[in-house]
Amino acid sequence: MATSSWPRSRQRGSAACGGDAPRSTSSLPTTSCTAQCDGASASCRSATSAFRSSPPSISWSAKRSSTVPRTGSTSSRCWCASKCSIATRSAGGSSASPVTTTLARSASTASSTTSPTTDLARPRKLEPVSDPTPISFARGAPSLDIVDVAGLREAADRALADDPAGALSYGTAWGYQPLREWIADRHQVAPEQVIVTNGSMQADAFLFDVAVSAGDGVIVERPTYDRTLLSLRERGAVLYPVGLEDDGIDIVELERELQDRITPKLAHIIPNFHNPAGCTLSMPKRQRLIELAREYEFLLFEDDPYHAIRFSGEPLPRMLELSGGDGVVYASSFSKTVCPGVRVGYLVGSQAIIEQVRKAAVSAYISPSMIAQSIVYQFAAAGALDRSIETVRSALRERASTLGAALRREIPQARFVAPEGGYFLWIELPAGTDVAAAFEAAKERKLAFVKGTDFMLDGGENTLRIAYSGVTPDQIEEGVSRLAESLAAVAG
Template sequence: MTAQDLISFARGAPSLDIVDIDGLKAAAVAALDADPGGATAYGTSVGYPPLREWVAARHRVPVAQVLLTNGSLQADAFLFDALLGPGDDVVVENPTYDRTLLGLGNRGCRVHQVPLDAEGVDTGALRALLESGVRPKLAHIIPNYQNPAGVTLSLARRRELLALAAEYGFTVFEDDPYTDIRFRGEALPALQELAADVPGAVVVRAGSFTKTVCPGVRVGYLIGAPDLMARIAGTATNLYISPNMFAQATVHQFCVSGGFDRSIATVSAALGERARVLGEALRENLPDAAFTAPDGGYFLWVEFPADVPADKLAAAAAERGVAVVKGSDFVVDGGHHALRLAFSAVTVDRIREGVRRLADAVAAVRG
């Protein structure tokens, strides 16, 4: 089977057909025309000033609360290094982003996974964990169209989470790269916005242009208390002097030209259609598979019956030219009958064919 025959549900990235290549070309030229010195210089560790101001205005926060990074994964790493150390307790969702588990594990943290359901993280289970004596320093939460589960944290759960954070004194890390990629329903207020009405609740938010502009720009950001952002900026200075100024200047021009809003509309429409077709294909070809249809984002989490081990299924799918990611990659323990399917890079016709191949793989595993 050739590389062209491979259908990959493995990686959460937009396909090239929905990336605004012409808009990015124009933005790069505009960045060099408008600010050649700023776009080509080392710059400052807090990021390209005009883009920093744009992010601050978009999220209605003071500029001092914004720090731009080389992608949101680096923002995560900066925050973990600033707040956590070996042996610290950290709460994450179950399942959660595999790189989060890797980053926390590499820092020697004690990771406590709290289950998800269709309304997001189970705050009742979180309260039980806290009442058992666990005192986390941080709770890592992906509130919108969660990776890998695709679910969204409900408004009631958002308020319950913030109340627990205030009561037990932990920081909520709102990891929110997917928030703009919404297919249906109304947008919910960010945890950071809601925290303003919860005395004692502390939220640090991360965002990214990877999912809305393109992965290759590698531009992300943190929004948090000015003293924390200043401390992280000091770390960034010692690490790399400044992030990628040319990429950030290009993203800034893309945003102010209207490209950002156009890109959100394009990506959201395309991915909404892909998510719909993926759900239809799963119901038709794999009726005993369980999943929650996402309201946005890039991912869908599928649970299979007990007679379908995910490791064997992934191998059988690969033999048929379908790449998937096992659920066990996203949990400390478990996920042995689940897959994460990323539909963002697969066109509609390929989605249907991919699910047909996946159903054939399930049949082969069942023997």
């Protein structure tokens, strides 16, 4: 990609915010400060000569203030938000005692302890911050501030008080029976059609064990969840990737493949707020998939851990419901709505398939975690789950909106579909963009994301996935700024 295609403000090598700092021709004293922002510290140094000539090449891990020192003022302000400790240098070069202060009070503190004459005579070289606060767009998990810790503590107390034998003993491979019945009621099926597992990935693995043999064809979306690709490959499946559109799997491509060359045993579909693509399968495509599964006699696996996390638009019925339960196995999880640490997922399907899955589970363990499942049951039965879902929705709505606005402002070349729910946003950059190189440049700036190639069998070199679930709006703003700089650094 030509360097000129990127905004000029981003063409500055390794600087993490460079020209974003205020520019001034004023006489500024030299200060050093330690700014505490979002639980991490960063140091910054300012010098008169740097501000006179050009924007400083400096990494700012904290949010910048818009306050610019007045011309001729003997005071200095650090462009870091929150609190900082000011240690100014006197005429003899010694440091005064640090004073903890807010930005609003830093000017008066500096002016009373600094000799501007000496500072102007000996301007110091601007030094970049070497250790910015890490920001991760990689892991699809909720941040702790949107997890109902108090509600989980109360649920654990009730689980141990109401059913200590059930919570603390071995159970059966079916899972904790009260939770199994609660899930069955939620989906309007018989409990015999439900099995509860240690997370939805284990549910997936059990289903693949009974439904897929070496050499069997499996339809997967392109891109799709990387762990699914790994799990199917380990079982010797022949994978048939079919492209995704803004409203889900490309049905025209799928029909052409079914007619011309493939005989799949199973199709793996993520219908809502896709991981990694963020898109949602449209209603017509849901109906057509069910028809194709019946016509070509393959099992439709509806992998749906994000269904409840819709924060805009209207909910769509599950394919499990649309099909009447015929030819569809449904998987979901409490990791995204309660917390990842509980490791509780489940499958819903026909009694025959679920019984086969139970037999696979028996070969793996005596039972899944009864105490984890009993806590989830108490959490759900008390209504805390619905309240938790609303908390997660509200937080992620704001984070997704912040991310979209930041991308449009900082990386206008990026193409993405604004998610209506879930944890992820998929970015497609102009052809020729080297995301792998940008990934390395981002690591230097303490930014993590996942390359699009991780979710495909081939291609995707100009794509990446951002998880916005575990970062605050301020971290999103800063993270997108670092991403833009990383892309600009490798663009030429």
